[in-house]
Amino acid sequence: MRVTEITVTPIAVPDVPLANTKGVHQSVFLRSIIQVKTDTGLVGLSETYGAKRTLAGLQTVAPLLEGLDPYDLRDLRARIERALPDAGGINAPTALADHQLVDVVYSAFEIALLDIRGKEVGRPLYDILGGAKRKTVSFGAYLFFKFAKRDLTFGPDIMGEVMTPDALVEQARTFVGEYGFRSLKLKGGVLEPDLEVETMLKLREAFPHHPLRIDPMGAWTVPTAKRVVDQLSGVLEYLEDPCRGMDAMAELSAQIDMPLATNLVVVEFEQIIEAVKKDAVQIILSDHHYWRGATGAIHLGEMCRAAGLGVSMHSNSHLGISLAAMCHVAAATPNLTYDCDTHYPWSSKEIVKGGRPQFRDGTLQVPEGPGLGVELDHEAVAELHDLYNRVMVVDRDDTDEMLKYVPDYVRKVPRW
Numbered sequence: 001m002r003v004t005e006i007t008v009t010p011i012a013v014p015d016v017p018l019a020n021t022k023g024v025h026q027s028v029f030l031r032s033i034i035q036v037k038t039d040t041g042l043v044g045l046s047e048t049y050g051a052k053r054t055l056a057g058l059q060t061v062a063p064l065l066e067g068l069d070p071y072d073l074r075d076l077r078a079r080i081e082r083a084l085p086d087a088g089g090i091n092a093p094t095a096l097a098d099h100q101l102v103d104v105v106y107s108a109f110e111i112a113l114l115d116i117r118g119k120e121v122g123r124p125l126y127d128i129l130g131g132a133k134r135k136t137v138s139f140g141a142y143l144f145f146k147f148a149k150r151d152l153t154f155g156p157d158i159m160g161e162v163m164t165p166d167a168l169v170e171q172a173r174t175f176v177g178e179y180g181f182r183s184l185k186l187k188g189g190v191l192e193p194d195l196e197v198e199t200m201l202k203l204r205e206a207f208p209h210h211p212l213r214i215d216p217m218g219a220w221t222v223p224t225a226k227r228v229v230d231q232l233s234g235v236l237e238y239l240e241d242p243c244r245g246m247d248a249m250a251e252l253s254a255q256i257d258m259p260l261a262t263n264l265v266v267v268e269f270e271q272i273i274e275a276v277k278k279d280a281v282q283i284i285l286s287d288h289h290y291w292r293g294a295t296g297a298i299h300l301g302e303m304c305r306a307a308g309l310g311v312s313m314h315s316n317s318h319l320g321i322s323l324a325a326m327c328h329v330a331a332a333t334p335n336l337t338y339d340c341d342t343h344y345p346w347s348s349k350e351i352v353k354g355g356r357p358q359f360r361d362g363t364l365q366v367p368e369g370p371g372l373g374v375e376l377d378h379e380a381v382a383e384l385h386d387l388y389n390r391v392m393v394v395d396r397d398d399t400d401e402m403l404k405y406v407p408d409y410v411r412k413v414p415r416w
């Protein structure tokens with residue numbers, strides 16, 4: 001079996017103004033939809049970032065994968081490294097974390113090849129990854145402060161403005177009511193730390209039994225983070241990326257008992273060693289989009305087990321192919337013991353057939369069909385590709401978008 005043809009389709013998906021410490025989400029988020037065809041008539045699917053560096057990397061590599069054996073991931077890696085020498089990262093140098101383009105491109109094609117392998121043998125992806133520890137994957141509500149959407153040209157708003165602790169608690173009630181989520185994560189680093197502490201305390205009052213997390217994405221200095229931890233002692237299951245950089249995380253970690261999690265200071269295998277030496281974090285967020293695909297994410301789990309670290313799962317704005325892959329990876333990572341992040345409820349579009357999957361009590365059943373277990377809805381992809389061509393957004397820039405809401409906004413990390 002050999003790869004014969006690859007299609008990479010950029011799509012734009014209507015988004016809503018979710019705030020974070022860098023700024024706010026644009027009117028659309030960008031994804032790339034990948035189809036890898038074989039000479040045996042199989043088609044492997046994948047979904048990844050759609051911003052310009054990633055898209056260019058995918059498009060450069062795609063034609064060079066003709067003739068590849070879907071079982072030969074080493075050849076995949078070698079071809080990508082040859083095609084993208086010294087490619088560097090996918091994000092701007094000012095980004096809070098960078099991901100190597102080679103890893104991101106590899107991750108995207110690896111999922112499609114694993115999908116092909118599952119389809120060839122008629123087994124779900126989790127079996128290709130070593131078997132399922134669980135067939136039901138738990139997700140948490142991903143809560144955001146947000147602006148009311150002003151421009152509805154590309155899609156409606158969801159929930160209007162949410163810029164106070166009380167409004168955030170209402171948002172949580174809506175998500176818990178609709179999806180049954182059993183844990184709650186707040187994207188922090190948006191309001192003053194005292195207001196975000198108040199928000200977490202109000203969430204605790206409203207949801208006495210839901211594990212709670214907050215992720216200010218490096219917005220706090222070490223003393224500020226220490227003050228927050230003192231106020232939220234016993235309230236959080238973990239604190240995600242309170243401070244910017246490995247050393248600041250280590251400095252905070254030495255002063256507190258609360259577990260620290262990250263998807264910013266440990267995003268490559270080499271960084272795990274430094275993090276363990278410095279005891280900078282206790283939980284690493286897995287993400288098959290940059291941890292060298294699904295197999296890389298499983299390796300990450302194994303390294304975390306060996307190092308005594310916990311594993312949780314990171315998300316960015318995404319649709320159903322990514323969601324299916326996240327479910328398979330979560331199913332096949334035995335020590336992924338926290339509810340996974342997902343941005344899924346923030347979008348109403350879908351590109352896989354059968355409609356949007358139903359969350360029950362915050363959980364999803366891992367698809368049981370061959371491979372990823374999802375089928376592409378070609379019409380839906382065409383519609384969102386058309387939107388990509390019309391919307392004229394080719395990169396993610398939350399800071400630039402923020403100027404539309406707060407004209408004198410200046411990005412600062414840490415801010416407090």
Ligand SMILES: O=C([O-])C(=O)C[C@H](O)[C@@H](O)C(=O)[O-]
Nearest residue numbers: 020215217263314315316317
């Ligand atoms: O855990 C995280 O850092 C994220 O989910 C990253 C995302 O880009 C998030 O900040 C967002 O969607 O604004």
Ligand SMILES: [Mg+2]
Nearest residue numbers: 215240241263
């Ligand atoms: Mg995070």
